[in-house]
Amino acid sequence: QFGQEDDLYRAIASPIRMALIAVYFWAGFHKLNTDFFDPQFSCSNSMFLGIVEALTSKIFGIPTFLVVLIVSLIFIKNVIPQRIINLIKSNKKLIFIIAGAALASLAIAGSALLYLDLTELIFPLFVLNTSIMVLLWELVGGIMLFVPRWQAIMFCLSIFMHLVLAPIGFVDFGALAFALWLTFIPHNYYGYLTQKINLPLLNIKLSSTTVYLAINITVGLLSGIYNLIYQEFNFKAIAGILFVISVLIVICPLIKQLLNHPQSWQGVAVAERQMPKFMYLFIVLLSLYAATSYLGLRTAGNFSMFSNLRTEGKTSNHLILNRNQLKIWNYQEDTVKVIAIDDDKAKVGHKYRPLKDHYLPLIEFKKLIYKWTKAGYTVPIDFEYQDRLYSTDNIVNDPVWQTPQRNWEMILMDFRIIQADNNEPNYCRW
Numbered sequence: 001q002f003g004q005e006d007d008l009y010r011a012i013a014s015p016i017r018m019a020l021i022a023v024y025f026w027a028g029f030h031k032l033n034t035d036f037f038d039p040q041f042s043c044s045n046s047m048f049l050g051i052v053e054a055l056t057s058k059i060f061g062i063p064t065f066l067v068v069l070i071v072s073l074i075f076i077k078n079v080i081p082q083r084i085i086n087l088i089k090s091n092k093k094l095i096f097i098i099a100g101a102a103l104a105s106l107a108i109a110g111s112a113l114l115y116l117d118l119t120e121l122i123f124p125l126f127v128l129n130t131s132i133m134v135l136l137w138e139l140v141g142g143i144m145l146f147v148p149r150w151q152a153i154m155f156c157l158s159i160f161m162h163l164v165l166a167p168i169g170f171v172d173f174g175a176l177a178f179a180l181w182l183t184f185i186p187h188n189y190y191g192y193l194t195q196k197i198n199l200p201l202l203n204i205k206l207s208s209t210t211v212y213l214a215i216n217i218t219v220g221l222l223s224g225i226y227n228l229i230y231q232e233f234n235f236k237a238i239a240g241i242l243f244v245i246s247v248l249i250v251i252c253p254l255i256k257q258l259l260n261h262p263q264s265w266q267g268v269a270v271a272e273r274q275m276p277k278f279m280y281l282f283i284v285l286l287s288l289y290a291a292t293s294y295l296g297l298r299t300a301g302n303f304s305m306f307s308n309l310r311t312e313g314k315t316s317n318h319l320i321l322n323r324n325q326l327k328i329w330n331y332q333e334d335t336v337k338v339i340a341i342d343d344d345k346a347k348v349g350h351k352y353r354p355l356k357d358h359y360l361p362l363i364e365f366k367k368l369i370y371k372w373t374k375a376g377y378t379v380p381i382d383f384e385y386q387d388r389l390y391s392t393d394n395i396v397n398d399p400v401w402q403t404p405q406r407n408w409e410m411i412l413m414d415f416r417i418i419q420a421d422n423n424e425p426n427y428c429r430w
Contacts, residue, residue, distance in 0.1 A: 007274045013183040014275035018283045020180040021145050021270065024158075026290035026303045028139025033317040035308035035425035037131050039124035043306040043428035044131040050168040054237050064167070064237050071241065075248045079256040137161060148267025151184050152258060163247060167240030175216065178247055185254070186266055192253040208250045215246035294321050296329035300414040300430065310426035312418050317426055331409075335359040335418060339389075340382040348375050351430070359418035367410050369403040372396050
């Protein structure tokens with residue numbers, strides 16, 4: 001029974017908030033492993049390099065970093081309070097001195113590193129600090145969301161992090177997170193989400209949310225066209241920047257109000273009293289799903305992507321569950337070692353990864369045979385399974401290994417390829 005008009009929203013909003021907290025928490029918990037803090041192999045390393053690559057690329061001949069800088073300056077200009085602008089203007093000399101001192105300190109620090117021949121430590125230390133920051137954001141920040149007065153800090157930090165990652169291909173995750181984050185907007189801020197903005201070229205006024213939807217629907221259509229004709233231009237960065245612009249348009253009046261009147265953001269209760277008690281069951285199931293790596297049921301698609309987590313074998317690289325204390329099922333240990341294969345001929349599906357010299361859980365190997373069968377491929381392969389070597393000119397038609405249908409395990413489970421046991425850290429992958 002919902003007595004008031006917004007009771008239904010409150011009932012739905014609570015489990016959505018809890019789901020977002022659970023996603024952040026588990027994403028951070030998975031990163032509590034030794035390899036995520038290894039600067040050479042950490043996903044923080046590959047993410048940072050991806051961001052640098054995106055910023056140093058060009059969009060229609062214009063440096064991407066310049067586009068990002070212009071968009072950022074326009075946003076800052078529109079949200080920064082007038083009192084801060086006046087404060088900066090009235091303290092130009094002091095700010096100039098502070099900036100000069102900061103630059104001098106950087107120059108001295110750089111010179112010291114050059115003199116002591118320690119420059120090779122700069123990037124590893126930066127990656128390590130980034131890894132720690134990401135872990136604190138997801139794991140500790142997720143828990144902080146239960147405290148209403150801290151939600152504004154987490155909102156700004158999280159939106160910033162998602163926008164930074166958008167130009168390197170994380171628009172989908174950023175868009176989902178942004179939609180879920182809207183449930184944390186306090187009731188007295190709703191009006192700032194629908195303010196009218198003027199579109200200069202079209203000379204019309206539309207609500208910011210309408211502009212957001214229009215931009216992202218357009219980006220979705222262009223993405224489909226791009227994938228069909230595969231044009232040679234940096235569409236990933238274009239899609240990311242357009243998403244960034246759409247989000248900034250929506251949050252601009254909201255952030256402006258927050259900066260002008262910080263105390264006006266009182267936050268929201270994560271669990272509303274209108275929330276039906278059975279909804280907690282879905283949060284429990286979501287958490288169990290996120291823990292499937294430790295149970296032995298799944299290593300992909302359960303918020304452990306880009307975490308360097310390894311749970312295969314008797315031990316794990318996790319700092320807490322390093323002995324796989326929770327593992328019940330052994331699907332991760334029932335593996336096939338691929339010795340020889342032509343990956344160019346065997347590639348099928350968007351998630352295919354080179355297989356030579358890697359291990360695959362038997363379920364994933366069977367999935368590939370099923371996909372090859374459906375695609376009509378001829379796949380010669382040499383592999384090892386249970387200490388026995390197999391060699392076939394076409395595994396699709398092999399009487400022992402042919403897989404014309406999927407079973408329930410192949411449908412429900414998803415595992416990553418496993419790198420060779422060469423005592424190297426677990427490298428970053430989806």
